[in-house]
Structure formats: C-alpha cells, structure tokens
C-alpha cells in the first residue's frame with residue numbers, strides 16, 4: 001500500500017490533506033466528522049479573543065457558470081458548474097473559552113490526527129501582541145499540534161488585523177516573533193494573496209521565526225450586479241463590501257503565488273490552498289514544493305466537511321504513487337518540488353526562428369488564422 005504519510009514542520013500527518021480554516025472546521029461535530037471521513041488534519045476556524053457578529057443573511061455563497069454563455073452568477077441554474085465561492089464571513093463567533101475544551105476533547109479522541117489552531121488578534125500595541133500570545137498558549141495548552149496565524153482575512157475593518165497584517169512586512173515579523181516567544185509547537189503564517197510581492201511578507205514571517213507559510217486565503221472581490229434588479233447578488237439593505245473569492249476560479253492565481261514562494265525559499269515549508277477538489281489540483285501544489293494541501297470550498301459543497309473530496313484525494317494520491325512506482329517514488333517527498341524550476345522569466349522561453357515563425361497555419365483558439373504575408377514581429 002502507498003505511503004501517504006508526510007512530516008511537515010516536524011508534525012507527522014497520516015496523509016497530507018487538511019481542511020482549511022473555514023466553516024468545515026467551525027465546530028467539534030464538524031471536525032469529528034472530518035477526521036472520521038479520513039482528513040489527515042484540520043485547521044480550526046480562526047479563533048479570536050473578542051466575539052464577532054456577522055452581517056445579516058448569508059455569509060458565503062457560490063457562483064456558478066454555464067457552458068452556453070459563460071455567465072457567472074449566484075443564481076442556481078440547471079447544468080451550471082461551480083466557478084467560485086464568495087464570502088464575507090468573519091472569524092469564529094465562538095470565544096476562546098468555547099474552543100479550549102473542544103480542542104482538548106478532539107485531540108483526546110483523535111490523537112493521531114493533526115489539529116492546528118488558527119488564531120487572530122490585533123497588532124497595534126503590546127496589549128494586542130499579548131492577545132496573540134494568550135491565544136497561542138491556550139490552544140497549545142489544550143493540545144493543538146500547531147498554530148496558524150491568520151494574516152490573511154480579506155474583510156477585517158481594523159487596520160491592525162487580518163490581511164492588513166499580511167500587507168505590512170513589519171507587522172508580519174513582529175506578530176510572528178511575539179507568538180514564537182511563547183510557542184512550543186510549530187507556527188505557520190497564512191498570508192494574504194492581495195499584495196504586490198508575497199515573497200516580501202513571507203521573508204518577514206521567516207525573519208520572525210515562522211515554521212511555514214500558508215497560501216492562499218481568498219482573493220478580494222465583489223459579487224456581480226443582477227442586470228434585472230440592479231442589486232448585488234448578495235447584499236444587506238442594498239449594500240455590499242469587498243469579500244473573498246475561493247474555489248476553482250482562484251486555482252491558477254493561488255498557484256502563481258505559491259510558485260513565487262517556493263522558488264524564493266526552496267528549503268522552507270509551504271502549505272498550499274486554493275481551488276483544490278481533486279488530486280489533479282493538489283498535485284500541482286506538491287510538484288511546486290508544498291508539503292501539505294488544504295481545502296475549503298469543495299468541502300463546503302460536499303456534506304459540509306468533504307467526505308467524498310477526501311476519498312478522491314486519497315484515491316488520487318494512491319493511484320499517482322502506484323503509477324510512479326517505476327520512478328522510485330514511494331511518498332509525497334519523492335516528487336515534492338520537482339516542477340518548481342520549470343518556472344522561468346519569459347525572456348528565457350524558447351522562440352521560433354524567424355523563418356519558421358509563420359509556418360504553421362493551424363488556427364489557435366481565440367485567434368484568427370494568421371495572414372500569410374504578415375512578417376512584422378512584435
């Protein structure tokens with residue numbers, strides 16, 4: 001039988017697939033069901049010190065697209081395929097006191113599964129940094145195997161929270177360092193993809209002592225406006241704010257973020273998220289250098305915790321290892337990162353000689369047939 005296990009930041013996982021911090025991991029019953037279904041680990045819904053109150057109505061919706069007109073809409077239509085999730089959900093609306101005994105009970109019931117506590121506080125002053133430490137110490141004291149620092153929530157109004165930390169390399173370092181001062185377990189930093197160069201913020205986290213970088217959280221986005229009602233497809237009193245896009249639509253975007261990270265820090269640890277529902281997508285993250293892969297949107301749409309998604313991921317990994325047994329691959333480590341070096345500058349990509357440049361007249365999708373007499377090259 002294939003060896004599915006991985007050791008990531010010193011933690012042993014029976015398989016490299018985790019539910020990411022989101023609704024699938026917001027309760028003890030969900031996490032219990034997830035472990036029973038086969039997930040190797042979970043990252044809890046982000047825990048803060050202060051209760052939050054979410055907006056009226058739906059906190060997340062799903063956009064679907066149709067083959068005939070490529071319309072992207074939250075309206076349910078027959079034959080439409082998933083395009084993305086959109087959410088404006090805040091962190092857990094349960095307190096640390098609510099979470100603490102649950103973390104303990106879950107770990108006692110599933111000692112061989114991995115439970116990572118996602119935490120978030122402010123960062124504006126020493127009191128806020130102490131909040132990070134309090135969250136970290138409580139979670140690890142209750143048995144959490146690791147900590148994921150949420151520097152990535154895209155819709156926090158406070159300037160010293162969520163993705164606003166992930167957009168400020170100074171804060172990334174300071175908060176990571178504060179948590180590392182008290183941490184006895186590995187510390188992962190989950191960065192926002194909404195910066196010019198995520199390598200800068202990752203470097204800052206590593207300077208602060210981070211054991212791994214996690215990417216991507218959702219991408220900043222707004223829902224579409226219904227052309228009939230002229231209302232946003234999700235709104236409260238007609239109003240909407242920027243929220244986060246996840247699911248298939250972000251897969252290539254998240255891969256680009258991850259590729260820049262794993263290329264910049266080939267010896268560091270990375271957990272990949274974004275658009276995974278099947279082993280085919282997870283494989284790209286592993287081949288780029290990730291040691292684990294996390295899933296949210298696909299799991300939400302599969303009985304809330306993804307029992308079929310994890311089945312597919314495990315079956316896909318087994319089949320892949322089986323097919324590559326001839327290459328000597330026995331586990332994820334044997335093929336992790338082997339395609340990282342294929343991403344180069346555009347100027348390093350081979351071009352045809354001038355003579356053969358217009359030799360092919362096959363029509364390429366999206367282009368008209370080339371004009372035979374055209375010789376100007378741009």
Ligand SMILES: Cc1cc2nc3c(=O)[nH]c(=O)nc-3n(C[C@H](O)[C@H](O)[C@H](O)COP(=O)(O)O)c2cc1C
Nearest residue numbers: 020021022046060087217246247274275295296297
């Ligand atoms: C409804 C919803 C709530 C989320 N809440 C959190 C959260 O509390 N903390 C966090 O780090 N990420 C949160 N996320 C982001 C996911 O963990 C994940 O990074 C993102 O959805 C991309 O993965 P996907 O393409 O598999 O959905 C949330 C995502 C959704 C859709």
